[in-house]
Amino acid sequence: MILARTPDHSRMENAKSAPAIWTFITADVMAFGMFFVLFMRQRTVDPALFNSASMKLDVRLGVINTLILITSSWLVVLGVERARRRDRAGLLRFWAIAMAVGAGFAVTKCIEYADKFSHGVTMLTNDFFMFYFFLTGIHFLHFLVGMAALGFLWFKARVEPLDGPYLGWLESGGIYWHMVDLLWVMLFPLLYLMGRA
Amino acid sequence: MTAQLLNRATGAWLGLIVATCVSWFSAENHLAGGVTVGMILLIAAIKVRLVFLNFMELRTAPPPWRAIFEVWIVVCTVLIWGFYAYAPR
Numbered sequence A: 001m002i003l004a005r006t007p008d009h010s011r012m013e014n015a016k017s018a019p020a021i022w023t024f025i026t027a028d029v030m031a032f033g034m035f036f037v038l039f040m041r042q043r044t045v046d047p048a049l050f051n052s053a054s055m056k057l058d059v060r061l062g063v064i065n066t067l068i069l070i071t072s073s074w075l076v077v078l079g080v081e082r083a084r085r086r087d088r089a090g091l092l093r094f095w096a097i098a099m100a101v102g103a104g105f106a107v108t109k110c111i112e113y114a115d116k117f118s119h120g121v122t123m124l125t126n127d128f129f130m131f132y133f134f135l136t137g138i139h140f141l142h143f144l145v146g147m148a149a150l151g152f153l154w155f156k157a158r159v160e161p162l163d164g165p166y167l168g169w170l171e172s173g174g175i176y177w178h179m180v181d182l183l184w185v186m187l188f189p190l191l192y193l194m195g196r197a
Numbered sequence B: 001m002t003a004q005l006l007n008r009a010t011g012a013w014l015g016l017i018v019a020t021c022v023s024w025f026s027a028e029n030h031l032a033g034g035v036t037v038g039m040i041l042l043i044a045a046i047k048v049r050l051v052f053l054n055f056m057e058l059r060t061a062p063p064p065w066r067a068i069f070e071v072w073i074v075v076c077t078v079l080i081w082g083f084y085a086y087a088p089r
Helices: A009-043 A045-053 A058-086 A088-118 A125-156 A168-196 B002-029 B033-055 B061-088
Strands: none
Touching: A009 A045, A009 A058, A009 A125, A009 A168, A009 B061, A045 A168, A058 A088, A058 A168, A058 B002, A058 B033, A088 A125, A088 A168, A125 A168, A168 B002, A168 B033, A168 B061, B002 B033, B033 B061
């Protein structure tokens, strides 16, 4: 709740950390918005090609990855809520489960990439796959940064006092992780569903 | 406050799961005929809003911050749908 107006002690203390993460989130979300629109603009050139290429993706993997990120994001919220109540054990437990669930995204994505490469499908195959590898690749980098941030924050949370500025760091890490989730929520229909609808 | 947030977050999580399955099922079965893609995009916009408001807690953020992301959702969805509608079938 680092943007909250609620006159809560911890949030007032952490107000200083609000602009940094939100400025970054704004820039990132704007950039991705532009990528989504560029994808759709390119699609107008040859929608039939985009639809048939999209059909080659395994939609079940897309669904699983969506469910993984949504669930991991929710667990991070539960962990932050525990941290606000100074419940260190609760925070560590929920974030550990969140990371374990989140790691599943990497497994699924690697299976998907390996399958595409084994069938000779690469970024150069066609315009759809150029966007597919670019968009999912840049999203995957965000995922890796998010996992590393959660891991680092979890490690330090074992000893850091939860009633000080560290709560702001935990909240910022959580917000970043939710952004990774919400960008995938937009990518999923564009890449996996639109071509088969 | 805490219980309320937890309920909101958990409600949002359940909503996101259901919405994901509904959009998948709709796409596979062309559930809404010619407007299936429009429906899928609308569901995606609602899902993104659920994440912004309930996970990222924009619901309680100062109005200007919330407005930035509410506008982003609308502009993105309209442009995506616009290009979809503009493309030859």
